[in-house]
Amino acid sequence: MFSAVSRPLTPAQRMNPRWGNGRRTADVAASFIKPNDRLTSFDRLEIYNRQYWFRLLDCLYDDFPGLRAVIGEKKFTAMSETYLTRYPSSSFTLRNLGSRLEKFLREEPRWARPRTALALDMVRFEWAKIIAFDGGARPIVTIDDLLGRDPSRLRLKLQPYVTPLELGYPLDDFSIALRQRDDDGPQAGNAASTGRASKSGRTVRLPRPERVYLAVHRLENVVYYKRLDASAYAVLCALRGGATLAKASERANDAESLRRWFEMWMKLGWFCR
Amino acid sequence: MPANRHNGFTDLGIGVGLRVPHYSHILGRKPAVDWFEIISENFMIDAGRPLRTLDLILEQYAVVQHGVSMYLGSPRLNRDHLKRLKQLVRRTKTPFVSDHLCWGSVDGSYSHDLLPLPYTFAAARHVAARVREARDILEVPVIVENVSSYAEFHASEMSEWEFLAEVVERADCGMLLDVNNIYVSSRNHNFDPFDYLNGVPLERVGQVHIAGHTKFERYILDTHDHPVLPTVWRLYAHVVSRIGPVNTLLEWDARIPPFEEVHREALKARRFLRDLETQRSENRKSAQTVTA
Known part of the structure; x- marks a missing residue:
């Protein structure tokens, strides 16, 4: 039944009348589901088939508003169906439904074209937001923990909810603009369905290329995007990769910047035991 | 029999x-609500705002956990x-855990x-066997809920x-009886919902769910997006008349x-509890008269 429930719907959002091996789906359904006086076996199975797709597609739709805006609503829906067919949910929670979307887009770049780089950046950024929202938090490293430690042997861990990102587009600004548009609520409009129009009818211009470095994180349970210098990003990535404090610090331009960054990162509680 | 071993001997009320849209109202206004039921999976996370x-x-209200993905009928439990569920049980101190059949x-x-x-x-x-396994691991009673079905x-x-x-007797567990689900399935499968109620061991009911549904031309869908329909209230009244006041959600x-509307809808259940009390009072008086 699971394979029947999870089979892709037709473009008209109905259950596919043909089974994979050429059999009629109606015959397959009739082999294990009883009809009643109002519904055939096919009809009854179709209720579950449609519910499966509606639920999962709604979830991805809500989790990736930025990707929707980049590749367009129609393409996003088609991509989601293909993604979920290749990578059905493997977690008890829908929260993880998009965990393999970046992998999928790299395998099937046709879904991201012609804005491939932007789409890939966006999916990484939106997954980082999900991680920041409810990712684990470990005990924070304090100044006292660091006193007297040898930097050439000290390795600092980054909180699991902090994701440093190097992006080719200013997706923090774009994401905030999308959010503001959606918060404005429904408005009359005649925008064509280009993928950049929301229910509110307003469009948000796609971002122009610009190299930005971000940390997507949370503070007091609110998700934030913090811009970083390129070298600050390099330091964080080195630490996250397991480099010692001394080795990671070599990525910094100067000692004063490094001191300021660490002061800020310690205040934000980004380092953990 | 409101409190029993299947619901941790609780008499929670209504x-x-x-739900998320009500968070600010509940935390800001602190409405007088008997208890809240949470969807366990929404809080089986590592950290962040949902847990906060x-x-x-939890500082102000009794909370009971209701799950949607234990999948007791699947080949094996995850x-x-x-x-993660057990970690949440420790956090909420839920008197029992429910999930679906x-x-x-x-x-x-x-x-x-x-x-x-x-x-x-x-x-x-x-x-x-899965219910017993889950109960052994979670160390709280596990009660099973009947689902709406379309096939x-x-x-x-x-x-x-x-x-x-058969399941609850074999597992020696309680039931979360969803009277809306019984009604939905009864219409979808052409059975009398009262046959259902009369056919299950009501003494094992640990909790009752009420909800709204949507009628389509050829079937009913369990949508939880409407007030409770009179036909479902009748099933609720029947259950209460048989077993007395019970944890109701x-x-x-x-x-x-808005929250007030949802809470008002839930509190309609009190009418049936009052009717029950009135009936019991009259029965006591009649018995005393006969004795005298």
């Missing part, structure tokens, strides 16, 4: 399902799921739906209520109205 909100709710995952893939089981003795044995299987060997009875999951 509760409401805790839950902790604030140990990672149970581990269904399956939904196979070979590591999840449907995120409550798929119906074939009502066979083999399936009943399988589910009962019946050729393989079934008994009615749904016979199957539910209104589910409202889509097109969610």
Whole structure:
């Protein structure tokens, strides 16, 4: 039944009348589901088939508003169906439904074209937001923990909810603009369905290329995007990769910047035991 | 029999399902609500705002956990799921845990739906064993909820209520009786919902769910997006008349109205509890008159 429930719907959002091996789906359904006086076996199975797709597609739709805006609503829906067919949910929670979307887009770049780089950046950024929202938090490293430690042997861990990102587009600004548009609520409009129009009818211009470095994180349970210098990003990535404090610090331009960054990162509680 | 071993001997009253759109109202206004039911999976996370909100709710209200993905009918229970669920049980101090009489995952893939089981003795044995396993791990009572269904299987060997009875007797567990689900399934499968109620061991009811549904031309869908319909209230009244006041919970999951409206809808259950009390009082008086 699971394979029947999870089979892709037709473009008209109905259950596919043909089974994979050429059999009629109606015959397959009739082999294990009883009809009643109002519904055939096919009809009854179709209720579950449609519910499966509606639920999962709604979830991805809500989790990736930025990707929707980049590749367009129609393409996003088609991509989601293909993604979920290749990578059905493997977690008890829908929260993880998009965990393999970046992998999928790299395998099937046709879904991201012609804005491939932007789409890939966006999916990484939106997954980082999900991680920041409810990712684990470990005990924070304090100044006292660091006193007297040898930097050439000290390795600092980054909180699991902090994701440093190097992006080719200013997706923090774009994401905030999308959010503001959606918060404005429904408005009359005649925008064509280009993928950049929301229910509110307003469009948000796609971002122009610009190299930005971000940390997507949370503070007091609110998700934030913090811009970083390129070298600050390099330091964080080195630490996250397991480099010692001394080795990671070599990525910094100067000692004063490094001191300021660490002061800020310690205040934000980004380092953990 | 409101409090029994299946619901941790609780007499919680009338509760409401805790939903995100109501968080600010509940935390800001602190309405007088008997208890809240949470969807466990929404809080089986490592950290972040959902858990912080839950902790604030727990400071003021009784909370009971209701799950949607234990999938007692699936081939095996997910140990990672149970581990996280147990962490949440410790956090909420829920007196019992409920989940559905269904399956939904196979070979590591999840449907995120409550798929119906074939009502066979083999399936009943399988589910009962899973209920016992979950209870042993979680160390709180586990009660099972009947689901709304849209399909019946050729393989079934008994009615749904016979199957539910078979499972709970074999597992020696309680039931979360969803009277809306009974009504929805009764219309979809052409049975009398009162036969259902009369066919299950009502002494095992630990909690009752009420909710709204949507009628389509050829079937009814369990949408939880409407007030409770009179036909469902009649089933609730029947249950209460048989077993007395019971932990009662209104589910409202889509097109969610303001909190006051949801709570007002839930509190309609009190009318049936008052009717029950009146009836019992009159019965006592009649008995005294006869004795005199």
